Amino acid sequence: MGVLDRAKEVSGISDSEESPLPYVCLACETTFEVQHHSCPVCGSYDLRCSRWVKQ
Ligand SMILES: [Zn+2]
Incomplete structure (x- = not known):
């Protein structure tokens, strides 16, 4: 049972690692951690x- 709980925790971590830089400039494709008003x-x-x- 404890194994299943740990598996859930691991899946949650991998989900957050999917997009470490959530914002992207569509013009130059640079990614950012925070949202800027302009690139x-x-x-x-x-x-x-x-x-x-x-x-
Ligand atoms: Zn840009």
Whole structure:
């Protein structure tokens, strides 16, 4: 029973590792930990949550 509990914890950790940088610039594809108003790399305003653009 304890094994099943640990398996749930492991699956939760792997889920968070799926997208360590949740935001992405659609212009230069740079990823960020936080959401910027505009891309600090190229100045584009096309910043999206990476979950939305991931196919
Ligand atoms: Zn950019």
